Amino acid sequence: GDSVTQMEGPVTLSEEAFLTINCTYTATGYPSLFWYVQYPGEGLQLLLKATKADDKGSNKGFEATYRKETTSFHLEKGSVQVSDSAVYFCALIRVSNYKLTFGKGTLLTVNP
Amino acid sequence: KAGVTQTPRYLIKTRGQQVTLSCSPISGHRSVSWYQQTPGQGLQFLFEYFSETQRNKGNFPGRFSGRQFSNSRSEMNVSTLELGDSALYLCASSLSGEGSSGNTIYFGEGSWLTVV
Numbered sequence: 001g002d003s004v005t006q007m008e009g010p011v012t013l014s015e016e017a018f019l020t021i022n023c024t025y026t027a028t029g030y031p032s033l034f035w036y037v038q039y040p041g042e043g044l045q046l047l048l049k050a051t052k053a054d055d056k057g058s059n060k061g062f063e064a065t066y067r068k069e070t071t072s073f074h075l076e077k078g079s080v081q082v083s084d085s086a087v088y089f090c091a092l093i094r095v096s097n098y099k100l101t102f103g104k105g106t107l108l109t110v111n112p
Numbered sequence: 113k114a115g116v117t118q119t120p121r122y123l124i125k126t127r128g129q130q131v132t133l134s135c136s137p138i139s140g141h142r143s144v145s146w147y148q149q150t151p152g153q154g155l156q157f158l159f160e161y162f163s164e165t166q167r168n169k170g171n172f173p174g175r176f177s178g179r180q181f182s183n184s185r186s187e188m189n190v191s192t193l194e195l196g197d198s199a200l201y202l203c204a205s206s207l208s209g210e211g212s213s214g215n216t217i218y219f220g221e222g223s224w225l226t227v228v
Contacts, residue, residue, distance in 0.1 A: 032212055036219070043116075043202055044219040051212055089155065093217070098145065098168045098209040100217065102155040 002027040006090045006103035013080055013110050021075040021106050023064075023090035031092040033057075033066055033073040034100070038087045047075075047088070080110045114138065116205050116220035124226045130191040133223045137184050137205030141218075144186040145209065146178060149200040149222070158201075161186055162209055193227045200224050 007022040025033065032051040036044040048057030053068035062077045073090060090103040117136040125131050137144050145160035157170040161180035178188040184205075190197055206217040 032210075034217075043118075043221040044204075046216055046218065049216070091155075093210070095210060095212070098143065098160040098162070099157045099170070100145070100147070100155075100204070101157070104154045 002031070002092060002094065002097075002101040004090050004092055004101055004103035006088075006106055008104075008106070009087075010107040010109060013108070015082055015110055015112050016079045017110075019075070019077040019080045019084075019108070021088055021090075021108070023073045023075065023103060025071050025073065025090075025092050027092055027094055027101075029094055030068075031094045033064070034091045034093070035062070035064055035073070035075050036089045036091060036102075038089065038105070040086075044089065080108070082110045082112055084108060085110045116203055116218050118201075118203050118220040118223050120223060121221065122224045122226075124228060125193050126228055127193055127195060129193050130189060131193060131225060132187055132189045133201055133203075133225075135186045135188075135203030135205075135220060137186070137203075138218055141205040141207055142184050143206045143209030144180055144184060145204045145217075146186070146188050147202045147204065148172075149202060150198075155202070158188065160209055167209070190225075195227050198225060198227045 003026045034049045035047040037047045048059040050057040050066035056065045087105045091100045143162045146158040159169045175191045180186045200222045202222045203220045
């Protein structure tokens with residue numbers, strides 16, 4: 001079945017540091033890929049998405065590129081801020097499956 | 113444009129009781145899906161509805177059920193509650209449920225259920 005594996009956290013960085021959160025997936029066909037973010041006590045917010053190979057999703061300084069050859073969708077940001085502290089989830093959905101499959105989440109803490 | 117609205121936000125129930133959670137999707141969205149989030153199991157898919165039809169269902173016992181109304185609003189019900197049902201229940205809506213380009217899946221704030 002479908003699965004998403006993302007790097008175990010927690011990840012602790014200083015403000016303005018470079019962020020990478022690794023995400024790899026297993027799925028048949030050509031899924032769409034997502035990064036969602038969850039702030040404490042809140043629901044999920046879509047951070048970015050990519051729907052086909054080599055697409056780059058970007059939002060708020062975050063980027064991720066859909067790599068079909070390595071089945072990866074790593075999240076990067078050049079300079080993190082304290083306000084980026086949250087849990088980040090990588091997810092996929094297959095056409096006509098209507099079900100998001102999530103990774104276990106990565107807790108990011110950014111210190112001033 | 114209003115987001116996905118879930119009610120109630122917080123509730124406490126006793127083992128053996130049942131609970132009904134409600135979800136109002138974004139206007140115009142016809143797909144509604146439900147997820148359970150727990151510290152141990154993470155985010156798990158419960159079911160998805162489109163135009164009142166369940167199109168996919170996760171691996172949960174029959175105590176978990178849902179439905180969608182003609183106005184796309186959805187409810188999920190959990191009967192005979194167990195301690196392990198304590199979780200954040202998240203509702204999501206989208207135009208078609210595909211997650212494809214131009215068809216973003218939006219989540220509500222969730223309903224926090226505590227079973228004691």
